[in-house]
Amino acid sequence: MKKALKLMALLMLFAALVLAVPKSASAGKYDKALKMTVEEGISSLDKRLFNAGVDDTYYPSYLAFEGVSNVKVTSSNKSVCDVTLEMSSSNTPYLNMDMGETGKAVITVECDYKNKHYTSKARIKAVDYENPFKSVSVGGKNYKNIFNKSEVLLRGYYYFGYKKIKGKKALKITMKNGYKLLKNKKWSHYQAKNGKSVPSFKNGRTINFSNITCISIAYKDKEGYIGLAGFNNSNR
Numbered sequence: 001m002k003k004a005l006k007l008m009a010l011l012m013l014f015a016a017l018v019l020a021v022p023k024s025a026s027a028g029k030y031d032k033a034l035k036m037t038v039e040e041g042i043s044s045l046d047k048r049l050f051n052a053g054v055d056d057t058y059y060p061s062y063l064a065f066e067g068v069s070n071v072k073v074t075s076s077n078k079s080v081c082d083v084t085l086e087m088s089s090s091n092t093p094y095l096n097m098d099m100g101e102t103g104k105a106v107i108t109v110e111c112d113y114k115n116k117h118y119t120s121k122a123r124i125k126a127v128d129y130e131n132p133f134k135s136v137s138v139g140g141k142n143y144k145n146i147f148n149k150s151e152v153l154l155r156g157y158y159y160f161g162y163k164k165i166k167g168k169k170a171l172k173i174t175m176k177n178g179y180k181l182l183k184n185k186k187w188s189h190y191q192a193k194n195g196k197s198v199p200s201f202k203n204g205r206t207i208n209f210s211n212i213t214c215i216s217i218a219y220k221d222k223e224g225y226i227g228l229a230g231f232n233n234s235n236r
Contacts, residue, residue, distance in 0.1 A: 037062045038113045041120020042095075045107065049156045049227040050081070052102045052126040056156020057086075060109065063093040070112045077105035078127050097156055102126050125225045129154060132179045132219060132227060136161075139169035139208075147229060151235070158228045162236035165209040173217060179219045179227075187218030187226070194207045209233055 036044050050056070053104055063071055063085075075083045075094060082098040106123045108201075129152070133144045145151065146161035164175040175181050185204055190198040196211035215231040 010119070018096045022166045030102045034062075034065060035113075037119075038065065038111070041118060042107065042109050043120055045122035045124065045157075047122050047225050048122070049221065050097075050099055050124050050126045050157045050224045051129045051154050051159065052080075052099055052161050054099055054129075054154045054156050056097045056099065056158075058095045058097060060095065061093065062113075063109075064179065065113070068113050069109075072110045074108045075105050076104060076108075079103070080105040081107065081124060083107055099126055099156055102128055116123055120174050124157075124222070126219075129159070130174055132229075134176045135172070135173040135174040136231070137170075137174075138163075138165055146231075158230060160214075160230040160232050162234055164235045167210060168208045170204060171215070175219055178222050182218040182220060182226065185189065187216070187228075189216050190214075191216065202215055 007167055026187050036178065041062065042058070044056060071085055071093065073085045075081050079100050081101075081104040082100065083090060084096045084098075086096045088094060095109075097107075104123065104125045107124060110117065110119045112118070129149050131144065131147045131149065133147055135142050136144045136147065143161075143163050146163050147159075151161060153162075173181055181203060183201065185200045188201040190201060190207060190212050191214040192198040192210055193213055198207065198211055199205065201215075212233050214233060216232060217229040219227050219229075220228065
């Protein structure tokens with residue numbers, strides 16, 4: 001009986017240790033992930049193309065982390081982009097980007113987190129919008145005109161063209177001179193309808209447009225600044 005009780009106690013102790021280790025390890029990984037996010041800062045905005053004169057907002061997730069304090073945002077060229085730190089109605093901090101004239105600026109965000117000071121920067125370029133596509137062929141029909149300035153919905157660093165398309169068709173994108181399509185899935189990708197499955201982005205691939213709400217199309221200009229377009233599968 002004593003041996004049985006001793007064995008049971010050892011088993012209970014072992015189980016407690018097994019349960020405790022993953023929890024600690026998980027917490028450590030979580031803290032490390034938070035720190036990495038703070039270190040990365042606004043680097044995802046680096047070398048982005050913006051549309052001059054079109055204001056936008058940007059929500060850096062790390063600014064809402066518990067423990068982040070003393071946040072300061074500045075712009076190297078306020079005539080291009082005057083940036084301020086604002087708070088949404090749900091108390092979520094965000095950057096209000098008041099875009100002005102064409103040109104370049106560097107946005108800097110500083111903050112304190114767990115007794116350490118962090119600084120991150122993003123180079124941006126504001127341009128007058130122009131349609132960068134030579135052809136946006138869907139099933140052999142060219143829809144580049146949905147990205148003409150008179151048709152698109154402009155945002156600061158994003159814009160949308162609208163066309164409702166159904167069924168399986170090949171999408172082939174050709175850029176104008178001076179632009180290069182970004183084909184990796186980090187930048188260009190299909191956005192699926194709920195519960196639908198879509199493949200990774202590949203120029204010229206046949207896809208089922210009935211399963212897609214939007215296609216994100218990314219490209220670079222001659223200086224390596226990244227532009228983002230959204231092909232919305234709907235009527236505006």
